[in-house]
Structures are given as C-alpha cells and as structure tokens.
Amino acid sequence: MKNIPIRTLAAAAALAACGLAQAGEVEVLHWWTSGGEAKAAAALKATMQAKGHTWKDFAVAGGGGDSAMTVLKSRVVSGNAPAAAQIKGPALQEWAAEGVLANIDDVAKAENWDAVLPKAVADVMKYKGNYIAAPVNVHRVNWLWANPAAFKKAGAKVPTTWDEFFVAAEALKKAGIIPVAHGGQNWQDFTTFESVALGVGGTEFYRKALVQLDPATLNSPTMEKVLTTFKRVKGYTDKNAPGRDWNLATAMVIKGEAGMQLMGDWAKGEFVAAGKVPGKDFVCAPAPGTAQAFTFNIDSFAMFKLKNAENTKAQKALAAAIMSPDFQEVFNLNKGSIPVRLGMNMDKFDDCAKQSAKDFVATSKNGGLVPSIAHGMAVAPAIEGAIKDVVSQYWNSDKMSAKDAMTRIAAAAKAQ
Known part of the structure; x- marks a missing residue:
C-alpha cells in the first residue's frame, strides 16, 4: 500500500474542473450507527454543512469497525480514499507508515492542539512528530458499575481494593445475587484483565507489561x-456468561440480578437509557485499586491525502470542527464519553462524566493516564490479538496455571 496515489471522487473532481465547486466535499468513514452515536455523527455533519461543505456519509455498521477497515483498505488500494476515516491507536501509525495520511499540523497549530490535549493523547495522534488524526472523545475503561440496592441487600460496600472486591462478591453471593455480571467474549475478558493488572500491579507495572511489553x-x-x-474473579460470574453481549451483562446490574460489572463508560448509556440516575440507582467507581489511574480508549479520525484543493480545505475544516469546544460537548453528551480537550465546561454532563473528566485531568499530570490494551490503544493489532487469545484461554481453562499463562503471554507479546 506504500505511497499509493489518492484520487478524489470522480463527481467532485468533475465539478472542480468545471469551476463549480465553491466548497469541498468530505467523505467520512465511520461505524457510528447506533442511537446516540448516530446523533453524534449528525452533529458533525450539521457543523460541516453550516460551513458550506458537502458531507458524504460512509457508514459501515458492525464488527466494532472490523468491517469498516476491510472496506477502507480496498478503497485506499484502489486510490480512492475518503477524506477521513475512524481509526485509532497504533493502527494510526500503521496507516501513516504507508504514506497515505495527510499532515494536519497547520490546523493543530492554528487551534493550539498541543496546549489543549494531554501529551499522552497528542502522541497517539502524531506520526514522526506530525499530527495525522483528530481525536473525538475519551472513554475511560477502568470503571466498576454497581447496583446500590443489591449491595444494601447483601450488606456489602462498593469495593475500592481487590481484597474488598472479593469480600463484597462473597456477600452478594450469600444474598443470592450474581456478584459479577460478565459476558464471556474475548474482548470482555481482556477488559477485566487490564483492570485487574492496573489495580494489582499499579500504573508503572501496567505500562511496562502491557504497553512496552517488557519481557522481565x-x-x-x-x-x-x-x-x-483475574482467574478468581471468574468464580463470581454465572454459568450463562459465555457468549453474552456486554449490554446484556449491564442489564443484569440494572435489574439487580447482578451486583457489579467491570466495563468501560459506554455501559453508562445503558443505565441512562433505562431511566436510572447516577449516584442514586447506580454507582460508577474506578475499578478496584485504580483510583489514581485512567485507561483511555479514544476515537479519532485519520485524515487521508487528497488531491482536490477544495476537498482538502473541507478536510481541514473537519479536523478543526472535531476539536472545537462546541462539537466536543454535543458529541460526548450523546456518546456517553467525555471531551478529549482539557479545560472544558462540564456543567451539562452527569456525575460519572464529571468524575471521569476530573480524573482524566489529574492522571494527565501525575502519569496515571495509560492506553487501554483491550481497546486497541496500546500495542499493534497483531500483538493485541495474540495476548487477548491467551487471556481468554486462561480464563476458560481449568488446566492452565497462572505460570503457563504468563509464559504464553510473554510469547504472544513477540507476535508480529
């Protein structure tokens, strides 16, 4: 795919040749097709149309973006890349290395991105020191969701350490409540694993083990x-967990069938959609032992090289719009995430989002802000997949010891 020439859509090129294109067209590939996400995408479209540009929606549903990436690859190979595509984490670096992404430093400098983004986030958006993508939001992954009524019935308190977690789990079990709602899918196993790694090992351990992949x-x-x-947690899940979708696990906590769930802040959308109020009907707390840390999952748009000058202008306007305070507020209120910009007014956000934003700022200063390995932010996709497979095999096996799993994870970390 190296240095593939990019050609714009024939229709837009024809208009430009005729001198009729007063403004550009932005074709945007994304997979935001569910309710809140679709509203958020519509807000960006409206912003672009207000600037006089044409928005061409290129939505590919399903597979958490896997289907979208397949379509994108074929488009880029054929020299027909969209203006922007939803790509995140180390995958951004892989695309940039192919020579197909545009340098948007001029937009970043004009809009002062280096000052309004934490360095840990800005670094993900750059390739060889140049911005090649615009971040949209921040999801915090290391959350624990709890049903206070279930905890009251069990006479337990929401845990802040792993020791307290198992005490609470035992009390919930005795009260006839499933302690931990879990969906036995490999990414959910991995989400739980990274929160345990962060809570038991601390930030420095997490960074060395799961970001730098240090063998020792x-x-x-x-x-x-x-x-x-991590394996001990499994003993407090129910026998129907295998294959369960994450939102069905969240529903168990909402109904009080289960006491708690370890899941990113997209779970909050399920509670809110069910008419539940944070702090009253449900509790959002950092996963045990992780109050001083924040595992981030950031959606971003990579900007592809375009030949048409008007479309390039529209693309730059899109990058600026994505990072504007107005859009950051509207989008994240709909998505359940928080703005990626520092210093945003959080008055319209709920208590969980306010706590998340406060911790995001604090951890960006104290070194506790780390990328989520389970959600494609920390390591190359091939390595992430290899480690994820080992973690699920260990979770589901009665015969694999922790030492065996450790050896296999270290081997998987070398996968290319």
Whole structure:
C-alpha cells in the first residue's frame, strides 16, 4: 500500500474542473450507527454543512469497525480514499507508515492542539512528530458499575481494593445475587484483565507489561499475582456468561440480578437509557485499586491525502470542527464519553462524566493516564490479538496455571 496515489471522487473532481465547486466535499468513514452515536455523527455533519461543505456519509455498521477497515483498505488500494476515516491507536501509525495520511499540523497549530490535549493523547495522534488524526472523545475503561440496592441487600460496600472486591462478591453471593455480571467474549475478558493488572500491579507495572511489553515484567511475580486475581474473579460470574453481549451483562446490574460489572463508560448509556440516575440507582467507581489511574480508549479520525484543493480545505475544516469546544460537548453528551480537550465546561454532563473528566485531568499530570490494551490503544493489532487469545484461554481453562499463562503471554507479546 506504500505511497499509493489518492484520487478524489470522480463527481467532485468533475465539478472542480468545471469551476463549480465553491466548497469541498468530505467523505467520512465511520461505524457510528447506533442511537446516540448516530446523533453524534449528525452533529458533525450539521457543523460541516453550516460551513458550506458537502458531507458524504460512509457508514459501515458492525464488527466494532472490523468491517469498516476491510472496506477502507480496498478503497485506499484502489486510490480512492475518503477524506477521513475512524481509526485509532497504533493502527494510526500503521496507516501513516504507508504514506497515505495527510499532515494536519497547520490546523493543530492554528487551534493550539498541543496546549489543549494531554501529551499522552497528542502522541497517539502524531506520526514522526506530525499530527495525522483528530481525536473525538475519551472513554475511560477502568470503571466498576454497581447496583446500590443489591449491595444494601447483601450488606456489602462498593469495593475500592481487590481484597474488598472479593469480600463484597462473597456477600452478594450469600444474598443470592450474581456478584459479577460478565459476558464471556474475548474482548470482555481482556477488559477485566487490564483492570485487574492496573489495580494489582499499579500504573508503572501496567505500562511496562502491557504497553512496552517488557519481557522481565511479563514474567514477574506481580504478573503471576495479576493472573491469579483475574482467574478468581471468574468464580463470581454465572454459568450463562459465555457468549453474552456486554449490554446484556449491564442489564443484569440494572435489574439487580447482578451486583457489579467491570466495563468501560459506554455501559453508562445503558443505565441512562433505562431511566436510572447516577449516584442514586447506580454507582460508577474506578475499578478496584485504580483510583489514581485512567485507561483511555479514544476515537479519532485519520485524515487521508487528497488531491482536490477544495476537498482538502473541507478536510481541514473537519479536523478543526472535531476539536472545537462546541462539537466536543454535543458529541460526548450523546456518546456517553467525555471531551478529549482539557479545560472544558462540564456543567451539562452527569456525575460519572464529571468524575471521569476530573480524573482524566489529574492522571494527565501525575502519569496515571495509560492506553487501554483491550481497546486497541496500546500495542499493534497483531500483538493485541495474540495476548487477548491467551487471556481468554486462561480464563476458560481449568488446566492452565497462572505460570503457563504468563509464559504464553510473554510469547504472544513477540507476535508480529
């Protein structure tokens, strides 16, 4: 795919040749097709149309973006890339290395992105020091969701450490409540695993093991403790967990059938949609032992090289619009995430979002802001997939020891 010439859509090119194109067209590939997400995408479309540009929606539903990436690859290979595409984490670097992404430093400088983005986030959006993507939002992954009525019935308190977690789980079990709502899918297993790794090992351990893939840390006694703790969580899930979707697990907590769930802040949307109020009907708390840390999952739009000058102008306007305070507010109120810009007014956001924003700012200063490995932010996709498979095999096996899992994870970390 290296240095593939990009040609714009024939229709737009024809208009430009005739001198009729007063403004550009932005074709945007994304997979925001569910209710809140679709509203958020519509807000961006309206912003672009207000600037006089034409928005061409290129929505590909399903597979958490897997289907969209397949379509995108074929478009880029044929020299017909969209203006922007929803790509995130290390995958941005992989696309940039192919020479197909545009440098948008001029927009970033004009809009002062280096000052309004935490360095840990800005670094993900750059390739060789140049911005090639615009971040849209921040999801916090290391959340624990709890049903206070279930906890009251069990005489338990919402845990802040892993020791407290197992005490609470035992009390919920005795009260006839499923302690932990879980969906046995590999990404859900991995989401739980990274929260355990962060809570048991701490930020420095997490960074060395799951971001830098340091062999000594992956084979350390701390990693063995992480794996043992992780497997212990499984004993408090129910027998129907395998294959369950995450939102159905959240519904168990909403109904009080289960006491708690370890899941990112997209779970909040399910509680709110069910008419539940944060702090009253449900509790959002950092996963045990992770109050001083924040695992981030950031959606972003990569900007592709275009030949048509008007379309390039429209593309730059899109990048600026994505990072504007107005759009950051509207989009994130709809999506359940928080703005990626620092210093935003959070008055319209709920208590969980306010807590998330406060912790986002604090961890961006104290070094506790780390990328989520489970959600494509920390390592190359091939390595992420290999480690994820080992973690699920260990979760589902009665025969694999923590030491065996550790050896396999260290081997998977070398996968290319």
